Amino acid sequence: MNWIRDCLSSNSSVDQKTRTLRDKISTLVARESDVRTEVEHAEIQLGYKRRNEVDNWLKNVQVKKDEVQSILKDGQDQGSSSNSNLTDRLDRLIAEVDELMQQGDKFRDRLVLSDQESTRLPLWLGKKPAGTNFQQNYERILEWLQHQENHIIGVYGMGGVGKTTLLMKIHDEVLKNSNLYGRVYWVTVSQNWSVHKLQGDIAKVLGLGSLEEDDKRKRAAILHNKLVANGPTVLILDDMWKQFSENDVGISREGSSCKTILSTRSLEVCRRMGCKDFVIKAKILQKFEAWYLFVENLGHYNTLTVEAKEIARDIAKECGGLPLAITTMACTMSEIVDIHEWKNALKD
Incomplete structure (x- = not known):
């Protein structure tokens, strides 16, 4: 009669573990549904994409769901002679489902990250800008970007003369022909600027999000490493009022393939930024x-x-x-x- 008791005990253990696995996989499926809904909602909005770890987690959950469904179905037909093997498989799956739940909890509040590639849209939607000077400056800047080594280009002129419009057109042309010029990023500097703020603005357009590091030199190193990894890059800095050290900000041209274009009202700013022979004056219309x-x-x-x-x-x-x-x-x-x-x- 002992083998009957052992068989009943074994069946009871399998039933209990089966119920446990069903409960846990149901919880995991609910979590998966929530994650998928949140991610898909975020991806509809420009500027966000799912993290790789989230994508991998969703794939692993699907695999585990299929495996659990298979073992629960197979368990219906298993005899007592295979209860030991079935128990081991149930234990393993219960542990793996628990692990997936823990992984899902780790990125509960960070399912997506900034995806600046998706937000880099054309900036100029108006009519063709007027003036022969505009067209000449436009063509000259593109030629410099295409044929010159790493350098910084300065565009200066009084307020309202069309500097921003010129750079917007340059931005759109580079964006359209990234295979020729590289990636392009736009940052508005403005009068109320600081090195810390400028570093943060550049980090955002580069897809780094908000820099948690407060030390200026470390922030500069993060930006420089990103620009080096980016390859050919055009960084447009619009509406500059004062010069700054490229090394202090983190956009040093040394070791990177980054070319910078700045606009300012002051020729002196262009000179102090080291634009040298790459300076253009935006003139008023005839x-x-x-x-x-x-x-x-x-x-x-x-x-x-x-x-x-x-x-x-x-x-x-x-x-x-x-x-x-x-x-x-x-x-x-x-x-x-x-x-x-x-x-x-x-x-x-």
């Missing part, structure tokens, strides 16, 4: 170019009275050949036909 741009953005010039047309010319002159001022003023007067409003605009 009179006929300025007038053409004004009329193009106004849209209804031919419907104006003779007096309003004369005022329109005077307003265009007041813009001083600055594309931003011309475009802004013309768009403001778009569809305005009342002569009194035109006179008021000229006075203002």
Whole structure:
């Protein structure tokens, strides 16, 4: 009768372990469903992608689900003679399911990471910029990027003259032809800048997220290593007001294939940044170019009275050949036909 008791005891153990495995795999499946939902939701938004460890975990969970389903099905047909082997397999699977649950808990709050590649979209969506100087500068910068060694290019000129527009067009051309120029990244520096802030902004566009390191030199080393690993890179720094040390920030050209383009109102900033022979002045539009741009953005010039047309010319002159001022003023007067409003605009 002992073999009967042993058989019943063994069957009871298998049943208990089977129930345990069913409960645990159900918990794991629920966790898998939550992870998959969160990841897929995040990936819909530009700028995020699933971590490799999360992707591997999901694949491992699927494999384990198939294996558990197989053993539970096979267990229905197992005889008492194979209970020992079945118990060992159940124990192993229970342990492996537990391990997958623990792994899933480790990255509960970090399922995705920043994916700047997906957010690097074209920046300029407007009409073709006006002026022969713009086109000449555009072609010259692209030639420098393609044929010169690592260097820093400076674009300077007064506010509103079109420096940012020029760099946006350069950005889009490099983005479109990354096989020729390398990767391109855009950072707006602005007047209220600091080395720490600039390092953080560069880290974000490079896909490093927020730098947890506070030491300036260590932050610089992290950025430099990323740029070296990146290969050919074009880093655009728009709206610079003061010079800084490339080594202090972490964008030193030594050892990397990074080329930098900066825009500033000051020629002195270009010189102090070491632009040397790679400096371009963004000039105001010539009179006929300025007038053409004004009329193009106004849209209804031919419907104006003779007096309003004369005022329109005077307003265009007041813009001083600055594309931003011309475009802004013309768009403001778009569809305005009342002569009194035109006179008021000229006075203002």
